Amino acid sequence: MTYTDDTRAKRNVAVLVMAQAILGAQLPMIFVVGGLAGGQLASNICLATLPISFIVFGSMTTAPWISPLMQRNGRKFGFFLGAFAGAVGAAVSAYGLYTSSFITLLAGSYLTGIYMSAQGFYRFAATDTASEAFRPRAISYVMAGGLLSAIVGPQLNKFVQDATVVPFLGTYLAIIVLNLVGMFLFLWLDLPKGTKSEPEVVQTKGRTRREMLRDPRIVVAIICAMVSYSLMNLVMTSTPLAVVGCGFTTDNANDIVSAHVLAMFAPSFFTGHLIARFGVEKIVAIGLLILMGAGMVALSGVGLGNFFLALVLLGFGWNFGFIGATTMLAGAHRPEERGSVQGMNDMIVFGMVTVASLASGGLMNCSGGTAVEGWNAVNLAMVPFLVLAGGSLIWLTRQPKMAL
Numbered sequence: 001m002t003y004t005d006d007t008r009a010k011r012n013v014a015v016l017v018m019a020q021a022i023l024g025a026q027l028p029m030i031f032v033v034g035g036l037a038g039g040q041l042a043s044n045i046c047l048a049t050l051p052i053s054f055i056v057f058g059s060m061t062t063a064p065w066i067s068p069l070m071q072r073n074g075r076k077f078g079f080f081l082g083a084f085a086g087a088v089g090a091a092v093s094a095y096g097l098y099t100s101s102f103i104t105l106l107a108g109s110y111l112t113g114i115y116m117s118a119q120g121f122y123r124f125a126a127t128d129t130a131s132e133a134f135r136p137r138a139i140s141y142v143m144a145g146g147l148l149s150a151i152v153g154p155q156l157n158k159f160v161q162d163a164t165v166v167p168f169l170g171t172y173l174a175i176i177v178l179n180l181v182g183m184f185l186f187l188w189l190d191l192p193k194g195t196k197s198e199p200e201v202v203q204t205k206g207r208t209r210r211e212m213l214r215d216p217r218i219v220v221a222i223i224c225a226m227v228s229y230s231l232m233n234l235v236m237t238s239t240p241l242a243v244v245g246c247g248f249t250t251d252n253a254n255d256i257v258s259a260h261v262l263a264m265f266a267p268s269f270f271t272g273h274l275i276a277r278f279g280v281e282k283i284v285a286i287g288l289l290i291l292m293g294a295g296m297v298a299l300s301g302v303g304l305g306n307f308f309l310a311l312v313l314l315g316f317g318w319n320f321g322f323i324g325a326t327t328m329l330a331g332a333h334r335p336e337e338r339g340s341v342q343g344m345n346d347m348i349v350f351g352m353v354t355v356a357s358l359a360s361g362g363l364m365n366c367s368g369g370t371a372v373e374g375w376n377a378v379n380l381a382m383v384p385f386l387v388l389a390g391g392s393l394i395w396l397t398r399q400p401k402m403a404l
Helices: 007-043 050-073 075-098 102-120 135-146 146-160 168-186 218-246 250-265 268-278 281-298 304-330 335-366 372-379 383-396
Strands: none
Touching: 007 050, 007 075, 007 102, 007 135, 007 146, 007 218, 007 250, 050 075, 050 102, 050 218, 050 335, 075 102, 075 168, 102 335, 135 146, 135 250, 135 268, 146 168, 146 250, 218 250, 218 281, 218 304, 218 372, 218 383, 250 281, 250 304, 250 383, 268 281, 268 304, 281 304, 281 372, 281 383, 304 335, 335 372
């Protein structure tokens, strides 16, 4: 279905921005404490970041079924399910901390991954009722909702992370509340109810996944999204461990993650305009170059200033690379292919992000004798993936455009 009046789309974007701000606050909170909590409970320090890896793994394994579920029953149903899973996951994780059970913490982390997967579809929901012209800005505005989550999450975490006798238990208790309150925002969404109410979509059969993977734009969009998100996760997952390992405090780690998440979403106010003006390929390429700059800054030293600047650049690079890749994907498939291609995209993207988060802990804690050596190993690991994404963009520019 093609939309020309964006009144409905703008209302949905406003709701999704608030959801991103309130519900999204839980992820920076978890990314700060997840590796530290894992380090306390894991029998092997190399497994410290496994709770974060399980969140991403949960997101990866959820994407293939939650996207078709939304296609059939509507986005609202999937978003409610995600927030409920986030609340249950935080409760299970809290119980794992209380009982000093690493396995239980991992189980809760996996359930949190269901929330993370559902949140990933906020950006696609913003395009469901948007005109072609408004689509890039709709994605950008929803992503910009993360600005508030970047402030609320880490700053709230400062107050709750040590509020209980058990370290970090207060973080997970606060996340339960965020999910239970935030889920009611979805009552105000006005989105298509699913394919049952869209017979013109049902009657048209889309391409198979194999056929879609022969489309150069879809392939490159997936590669660039995968690289942008994976490298961001690789470095961010290790950051709290590196900051504390280099002699700074957990509050310093909260502030650095807050600056990083602000940088992830602040450019969203103009990323859509830049894509519309200069083209999506150029914006993705700039994002990859900024990610390379983040690695270079991180490798140049381990002062607080280095951590702050590297993580800010990491956020900017992720924004241009990931929003650009999302926009590229949204314009490369037909309406009837939405559920299939978006689920496939997120399964591949978060599959690689899972590998990155697993590798992050191993590189950080087990690739050298000091935190500095581990941090350097994490940042050097970015190089081959940046080459892959950059090469795919060059390849795309030499391909003939395909009609949908």
